[in-house]
Amino acid sequence: MNDRAAAGGTADAPADYRVLVVDDDLDMVAFLARLLRDEGLKVETAGDGASALMQVMTSPPDLILLDVMMPGVSGFDVCRQLKGDESTALIPIVLVTALEDSESRVRGIEAGADDFLSKPVKREELIARVKTLRRLHDTRKELESRRLAAEVQRKEAIRSAFSRYISPRLADRIAEAAGEHGDPFKGRAQRTSVVALFADLRGFTRLTERNEVGAVVAMLNEYFAVLTEAAYQHDGTIFNMAGDSLLVGFNVPFAQADAAERAWRTALEMVARFEPVAASWRERHGLEVGVGIGMCAGEAIIGNVGSTHYASYTIIGNPVNTAARLMQMAAAGEVLVCGPLFERIRQLVPAGHVAMRGDVTLRGKSESIPVFAVRAGARENA
Amino acid sequence: MTKNIHTVVIAKDLADLIPVFFRNRQKEVETLRSALAAGEFEQLRQLGHRMRGVGNSYGFAKVSEVGKQLEDAAKGGDKAAIAACIGEYADYLDKVQVVYE
Numbered sequence: 001m002n003d004r005a006a007a008g009g010t011a012d013a014p015a016d017y018r019v020l021v022v023d024d025d026l027d028m029v030a031f032l033a034r035l036l037r038d039e040g041l042k043v044e045t046a047g048d049g050a051s052a053l054m055q056v057m058t059s060p061p062d063l064i065l066l067d068v069m070m071p072g073v074s075g076f077d078v079c080r081q082l083k084g085d086e087s088t089a090l091i092p093i094v095l096v097t098a099l100e101d102s103e104s105r106v107r108g109i110e111a112g113a114d115d116f117l118s119k120p121v122k123r124e125e126l127i128a129r130v131k132t133l134r135r136l137h138d139t140r141k142e143l144e145s146r147r148l149a150a151e152v153q154r155k156e157a158i159r160s161a162f163s164r165y166i167s168p169r170l171a172d173r174i175a176e177a178a179g180e181h182g183d184p185f186k187g188r189a190q191r192t193s194v195v196a197l198f199a200d201l202r203g204f205t206r207l208t209e210r211n212e213v214g215a216v217v218a219m220l221n222e223y224f225a226v227l228t229e230a231a232y233q234h235d236g237t238i239f240n241m242a243g244d245s246l247l248v249g250f251n252v253p254f255a256q257a258d259a260a261e262r263a264w265r266t267a268l269e270m271v272a273r274f275e276p277v278a279a280s281w282r283e284r285h286g287l288e289v290g291v292g293i294g295m296c297a298g299e300a301i302i303g304n305v306g307s308t309h310y311a312s313y314t315i316i317g318n319p320v321n322t323a324a325r326l327m328q329m330a331a332a333g334e335v336l337v338c339g340p341l342f343e344r345i346r347q348l349v350p351a352g353h354v355a356m357r358g359d360v361t362l363r364g365k366s367e368s369i370p371v372f373a374v375r376a377g378a379r380e381n382a
Numbered sequence: 383m384t385k386n387i388h389t390v391v392i393a394k395d396l397a398d399l400i401p402v403f404f405r406n407r408q409k410e411v412e413t414l415r416s417a418l419a420a421g422e423f424e425q426l427r428q429l430g431h432r433m434r435g436v437g438n439s440y441g442f443a444k445v446s447e448v449g450k451q452l453e454d455a456a457k458g459g460d461k462a463a464i465a466a467c468i469g470e471y472a473d474y475l476d477k478v479q480v481v482y483e
Contacts, residue, residue, distance in 0.1 A: 027406055028436050030399050038395055069431065098435065120438030120446055123393075 017134055018042045018059075022052040022078065023067035023096070028121075032065055032096075035123055036130065049073025053081060056088055062137055063130065064093045065117065068104050076111045083112030090140070092133045096121065167232035170254065189303025194252050195263040195341060196296055196319045197236065198327035199227055199270055200245035203289035210285065219281065220244065226277055227291070230269035234262040239315045245327065249315045252302050260297060260344035267293045267335045271376040278332075290332020293376070296322040297341040325362040326371065339370030349374055388477040392441045397482050403440060407475055414452070414468045418461065426456035426464055433471075444474050 019041050021032045026047060033043040044061060046052040050073045056064070064082070068075035075095055082088040094115045095108040105116055115129055155175040201207070201223060208216050224241060231238055231248045235256065240247040248266060251259035274291045281287045300317030319338075326336035336357065337345070353375045359368035392400060410429065417425045430452030437445025448471045455463035 025432050025436055027399075027403050028439065030402070031396070031436070031439050034396060034399060069428070096435075098431070119435035121435075 016042070017063070017137070018044060018061040019063045019065060019130065020044050020046060020052065020055060020061040021065045022046045022049070022070070022075070023065075024048055024070045025067070028067070028096075028119075032121065032126070035121075035126055039127060039130070041130070049075065049078045052078050056082060056091070060088060060091060062091070063133055064091060065096055066093055066113075067096050068101075068108065076107050079108065079111040079113050092137065094129060094133070167235050167237075170235055170237065174253065189301060191299055191301050192252060193259075194297070194300045194302070194315060194317075194319055195250040195259045196300065196315065196323040197231075197248040197250070197263050197266060197293060198245060198295075198320075198323040199248070199267075199291050199293045200243070200327055201289055202292050202330075202332035203287055204244040207281075207285075207287055207289060210287070222277055223274065226273045227270050230266050230273050233269060234266045236262065236266050239313065245324075247315070247320065247323075249300075249302075252315065253313075260341055261348060263295055263297075263341075264335075264337075264345040264348055267295060268376050271333050271335070288332075292327055292330035292332055293335040294323040294326025294328070294330055294337075295335060295341055296320075296326065296338035297344065298322075298338075322362060322365075322369065325365075329360075329371075330373075333376055335374045335376045337372045337374060339372065342370075342372040388474065389479045389481055390442055390444075391481050391483050394482045396440060400440075400480055404475065407445065411468065411472050411475065414464075414471070418464050418468065421461075423456045423459050427453050430454075430456055430467075442478070444478070445471075448474070 019036050021029050021036070021043060022045070023029045023032070024047055029045045029047065033045055036043045044055065044059075046055050049070050052064070052066070053073065055061075066075045066078055079093050079095065082091060082093065089112075092114040093112070094117050095104070095111075095113040096117045096119055097104040097108065098119050108116060115133065117126060117129060159171045159175040207219060211219065223244070224246065227246050228238060231246075234250075236248040236250055237252055238246065239249050248263075250256055250263045250266075256262055270293065271291050278287075278289050281289055296319040298317065298319035300315050300319050302313075302315050304312070305314040305316070306312055322338055326338065330336045342349075342354075355373045357371040357373045360371045361368040410433070414426065414429055417429065430449045433449025434446045434453060435449075437443065437447075437449055448467055452464060452467045452471075455467060
């Protein structure tokens with residue numbers, strides 16, 4: 001039996017580069033540990049493969065010097081296990097083998113060893129190999145930290161860019177889902193089922209006629225702030241804002257199994273949130289205004305549309321066109337819903353608030369579609 | 383001091399490890415003798431292999447040399463050769479002198 005006193009445990013060296021020495025021969029452990037500590041490295045030791053695995057799992061070192069021939073879990077087994085585990089695969093492993101033992105070296109390479117050290121161990125060779133691996137380790141850490149910093153910066157830029165159009169939660173998801181390079185939506189045009197919601201301001205023309213330009217802009221900002229908050233609350237994506245109209249999509253860019261319900265709740269929220277604003281405008285400017293909404297579900301194309309100079313993340317297709325037409329027909333505080341979408345939200349709509357508008361033939365359409373009118377606010381159909 | 387064939391020069395920074403090293407070598411001799419008496423050739427081979435690795439690492443080339451001979455003899459199951467190796471090893475450990483530089 002060897003004398004364990006010489007093997008030592010965790011050294012007190014102040015270095016932050018930690019080497020785990022694994023050998024069942026404790027004289028060998030003591031020898032290697034002494035040489036490494038003389039170089040200012042922090043050394044930990046293990047006397048068998050199982051202990052080594054346990055130590056690595058609880059406190060991963062920066063480098064492992066691993067004897068091959070150990071009873072129980074061999075050096076090859078330790079190496080294979082650590083290299084097969086994503087959390088430990090990057091820890092460099094130097095297998096300590098007999099110089100002429102080429103078979104062990106081949107097996108070591110197959111097990112994933114990064115380097116070899118010959119027994120008997122020469123001080124200069126040991127130090128040279130450890131220094132080289134430490135340099136590689138430092139370089140890798142530096143690159144990794146730079147990569148992480150760049151990644152954080154890039155995701156923040158994406159989050160910042162998209163948070164103007166979509167809810168902060170969706171912006172976070174896009175930033176997380178973004179690949180390594182550039183625009184997460186690049187080349188991802190797709191046809192998908194969507195719910196389109198168009199909202200605009202009834203009485204907008206009078207508003208622009210009666211007020212100064214600065215006041216109109218301030219009022220529009222107040223109006224859009226209310227509508228976008230409502231859209232974000234239900235994770236809608238804002239695709240377009242023009243004049244006084246706003247286009248919000250659901251089930252894009254991420255699937256929403258409850259897209260119809262979200263759209264309906266957004267519509268209610270828009271009308272409800274705008275009511276105090278409308279009341280204030282009525283009082284201050286004598287204006288009668290309200291939000292009119294059109295909603296429709298169906299297949300649409302989603303993607304970046306435009307030129308190399310200007311492009312926008314756009315939603316195109318029948319449900320969008322239909323929602324736009326319905327919006328034009330909707331009175332203040334009224335939500336017009338196409339038939340198929342209404343079937344999906346029927347249970348949410350109070351019976352007394354809905355009326356069948358009948359089959360409506362929309363401008364530019366040859367076929368008529370069933371349309372339902374829902375009174376959404378306190379000032380219904382104002 | 384006159385250096386003879388049993389004088390070994392060892393790096394100063396290993397000085398405090400050497401007494402332990404020799405205690406373990408003496409124990410090794412006993413283990414080798416027991417293994418030979420029991421005909422445990424695999425154990426003898428492993429001990430020889432270990433001596434080969436650790437001996438010259440510390441600077442004791444003779445320990446590695448005898449370890450290699452032991453390993454080979456154990457592989458061939460050559461009891462006489464093994465006994466000779468153990469005798470040579472024990473004799474060396476009795477006579478070796480260490481100089482620290």
